[in-house]
Amino acid sequence: MNNRREFFNTLSGSSLVLLAFGAGVTLPLSGWANWNQEAFHSKKFQKAVQSLYGSKLVEATDQIKIQAPDVAENGSSVPISVSTSIKEIEQLSIFIENNPLPLVATYHLKQHVIPNISVRVKIAKSSPIHVVVKSQGRLLFSSKKIHVTLSGCAED
Amino acid sequence: MADRIKIKAVEKSGTVTVKALIKHPMETGRRKDKDGNLVPSHHISELKVMVNGNEVLEGQWGTGISKNPYMSLQYHGKKGDRVKLQLLDNKNNHFSVETVVK
Numbered sequence: 001m002n003n004r005r006e007f008f009n010t011l012s013g014s015s016l017v018l019l020a021f022g023a024g025v026t027l028p029l030s031g032w033a034n035w036n037q038e039a040f041h042s043k044k045f046q047k048a049v050q051s052l053y054g055s056k057l058v059e060a061t062d063q064i065k066i067q068a069p070d071v072a073e074n075g076s077s078v079p080i081s082v083s084t085s086i087k088e089i090e091q092l093s094i095f096i097e098n099n100p101l102p103l104v105a106t107y108h109l110k111q112h113v114i115p116n117i118s119v120r121v122k123i124a125k126s127s128p129i130h131v132v133v134k135s136q137g138r139l140l141f142s143s144k145k146i147h148v149t150l151s152g153c154a155e156d
Numbered sequence: 157m158a159d160r161i162k163i164k165a166v167e168k169s170g171t172v173t174v175k176a177l178i179k180h181p182m183e184t185g186r187r188k189d190k191d192g193n194l195v196p197s198h199h200i201s202e203l204k205v206m207v208n209g210n211e212v213l214e215g216q217w218g219t220g221i222s223k224n225p226y227m228s229l230q231y232h233g234k235k236g237d238r239v240k241l242q243l244l245d246n247k248n249n250h251f252s253v254e255t256v257v258k
Contacts, residue, residue, distance in 0.1 A: 040219075076222060076223070077223070103220070104218050105221060106216050107215040108213070109213060110212045112207070112232045113213050114171065114229075114232065117228070118228040122221070
């Protein structure tokens with residue numbers, strides 16, 4: 001019995017070492033290592049906002065223009081354009097509320113960039129799209145609903 | 157791997173529009189192949205746009221970006237600027253492409 005306990009003790013000890021070793025090895029390998037895994041793996045829109053911006057307080061605004069079709073026949077590739085007249089934008093993110101993982105893209109804008117960004121996204125089912133912008137310490141958002149006929153995600 | 161990315165940058169009255177088309181499977185990790193096995197996630201996670209060596213845009217992408225992604229952005233610039241797009245996927249592959257603004 002004692003032997004068995006010792007065995008498990010040493011096992012858990014060594015696995016801890018292994019874990020630490022693994023973390024040490026994988027971190028430098030992951031390149032720029034900026035990818036916000038917590039936010040991208042959040043299954044709820046609110047939670048993704050919280051892990052990305054550290055706050056859930058978002059104010060609605062009409063200064064963000066989201067250009068996207070009202071009805072998308074094929075959800076696997078829906079063009080979205082986002083433009084805004086808000087000044088001094090630090091960060092801009094696109095969320096699709098009803099996707100399995102709502103956070104789709106987040107951008108940090110530096111000097112000289114005009115906040116006018118297009119990208120094509122997958123939409124699982126009809127859903128509101130939220131664009132959250134961080135400017136001068138405030139979080140502002142606008143939304144647009146898209147109706148999807150054919151899902152852009154794998155059927156389970 | 158430069159042929160993976162098509163990039164075009166055009167200037168018009170002080171505004172440069174950069175458009176890029178990237179060949180990438182963008183697997184979400186939820187799709188199953190025909191034998192019913194889950195296809196592991198393989199997607200672009202980070203991107204950077206540099207103009208004449210200065211970073212203008214830094215982005216992170218999740219699995220919700222379409223297969224063979226298309227992106228566009230605009231910045232205040234001029235003809236002859238060197239625009240570089242750098243990408244990194246979750247399997248740690250780096251791709252980059254450079255073009256001159258027309």
